[in-house]
Amino acid sequence: MQLSKVALSVLALAAFTHVHAKEYRLERAGNVQIYSPSQNMMTKQIPEQLPQLGSEASELNFAVQNETAAIIPLCPTLVTGNQYTLNGATSGAAACYHFEISERSKTTALLFGQSGDTNVDLSVIKHNEDDSLTVIGASTNAGTADEVVIALTEPGHYYWYMDVKESDGSPFHFGAVVATQLDAYEFNDTVATATTLSTGQNNITGNLDSANDIDLYQFTAVNGQDLALNFNSNGAADYIFEVFNNGWVAISQNEPVPISGLQANQVITMRVRANSAVPNNPNNTYNLTVSSVVASFSNNKVSGESNVNRIPLAAQSNPYLTTQAYRNVSWGVTLLDSTGAPIENATATLRIIKANSDKRHTFTTDANGRISKTVNLGTCSPDIFNIEHTEYSYGYRNRWRSEVQLGGWQILIPTNVDADNDGVIDLIGVGGPNVPFVYLGHICDQDLISSVPS
Structure with a gap:
């Protein structure tokens, strides 16, 4: 598609907000019993003893922090990278589980596989060093739609907090994927968190920290001026570069692509995603320039x-x-x-x-x-x-x-x-x-x- 004579459409946010949780690779780790924090989570009273989850969860890590730790988890500890299954949730209940982050990373918390009359919201909560709690992200999609929370996570303690709005007792799954090889533009996987580029010339070097990472960028053509996009990389086959023009349009790599016919203050949205045909290598980088044409x-x-x-x-x-x-x-x-x-x-x-x-x-x-x-x-x-x-x-x-x-x-x-x-x-x-x-x-x-x- 020749973009140089096509006026790109203004971005529709709804087209980009959904992330397919099933695309993330999680190791199956079995069932967990529901731990409802009730007032313990709301008033932050630390429970005297964490509950025993039974034989189905025997492989899970429920280690309580040692006596010298500054923070004692309020909920049972699970491990990131695993897929856990909850059964028998009841409407109006809540479920809480703790996970720990050891180095600065991007965490994608997931709740998926809902069916029937189940509708569960997902929040990620940070347990701060002063023993306070901070919600760092929430996903509240309607019905059985997947819930995804993406956040930059510094080393520390965090919780999956699941608010059961409706349930017929059918099972659903949750987990978290943690990526540590971040570029300077994380996190920008959704339109809401897209990297806003300057109105001048932009030269970006980035990477994809996982096969599921997506880097989104937005440029506002303040004057409606002609633009030039140029995308190249040291692992060209690793990436697919696209511009939104009434749908995602793939852009040629290693050559400047002109865009004209823009209106004043029109927003151009671009994304870089992994090529599923090639194994992801976070050590490879790409370079993207978004420039006004010097006429x-x-x-x-x-x-x-x-x-x-x-x-x-x-x-x-x-x-x-x-x-x-x-x-x-x-x-x-x-x-x-x-x-x-x-x-x-x-x-x-x-x-x-x-x-x-x-x-x-x-x-x-x-x-x-x-x-x-x-x-x-x-x-x-x-x-x-x-x-x-x-x-x-x-x-x-x-x-x-x-x-x-x-x-x-x-x-x-x-x-x-x-x-x-x-x-x-x-x-x-x-x-x-x-x-x-x-x-x-x-x-x-x-x-x-x-x-x-x-």
């Missing part, structure tokens, strides 16, 4: 110091030294999107060539889309000698002799798109096929030969 530039100027005693065309006409400087050149340019608005965090490069020196000075635009920098020209080794010119100043006729190193400059501005499909990002700027460089005269030495009243 034009303005207010461009490259100049030497304000006090430069310029060599006129009559003195050095071949080539004419368009830009002249002693030590530094000042450079300014504003980068604009397809609507003419300035772009923040876009880049441009001032390339300066002298003799065997080829230096590229790359800078990033500020919030006003502007680059204003001073660049040092480095060592000056003249290759044009004995350039004489006359200057009139304060009633005197001054004769000067100069030594100059010839050079040239270009301004290179990546547009972020490859319009001609040659595999190279298109450039705009100053200097190109017709006028490759603007001549630069680096003035190494300038001597006053004579000065007489005019």
Whole structure:
């Protein structure tokens, strides 16, 4: 599907909120007896002794914290990564189980397999060091729909808390999947927690910590400007990159994909998910750039110091030294999107060539889309000698002799798109096929030969 001429639809939240709990891999660990915290959980009175769960749960870990622990669990302890089954729940009851997190992670708590008239809500509660409780996430879907709570979990103690709204006694399952290999953008598995990208240019490096991980990103095209998406990775087959356009549309990898026809403030939603045909490797990473297309530039100027005693065309006409400087050149340019608005965090490069020196000075635009920098020209080794010119100043006729190193400059501005499909990002700027460089005269030495009243 060619997205460059399609206006993407504004995101519908409901299309992304459901997660299929059955997609998560949990080890079957048998049945557990219902432990209802009743007032113990609500008033936080620690029970004197945890209940015995019987022979069906003999393989479960119900270890009570040792006497030196700061926190004693309020409910029986179970192990993450397992699938547990509850039978015989009654309407209006609650069930509670404890689990422990040993390192910073993303925890996906699950309640699934409801049937008949069963409707159970799921919360994840943290037992804080000061012995208080904090609900860090809840899922309250209607009827028998799966309940999923995804949260960043620091090391500590947590609970599955299940509120039985309705039940005919039929069994259901619960568990939790814990992932520890997180990137800087976790957690963003749902639209509600999607990573909001800046209105400027964005460069993201991430990973998928499990086969079930999904990374969601949202970009707001404030001006309705044209965009360019580019997705690549060191394990390209691991990932599927998609954009929401009245449904998820797969996007090509390793090449810029333009998107146009957007309205002002339109939200673009993107996701990265695992390729189920390839084993997940959390050590592989992907790179995603979401950028406004740089369509034009303005207010461009490259100049030497304000006090430069310029060599006129009559003195050095071949080539004419368009830009002249002693030590530094000042450079300014504003980068604009397809609507003419300035772009923040876009880049441009001032390339300066002298003799065997080829230096590229790359800078990033500020919030006003502007680059204003001073660049040092480095060592000056003249290759044009004995350039004489006359200057009139304060009633005197001054004769000067100069030594100059010839050079040239270009301004290179990546547009972020490859319009001609040659595999190279298109450039705009100053200097190109017709006028490759603007001549630069680096003035190494300038001597006053004579000065007489005019």
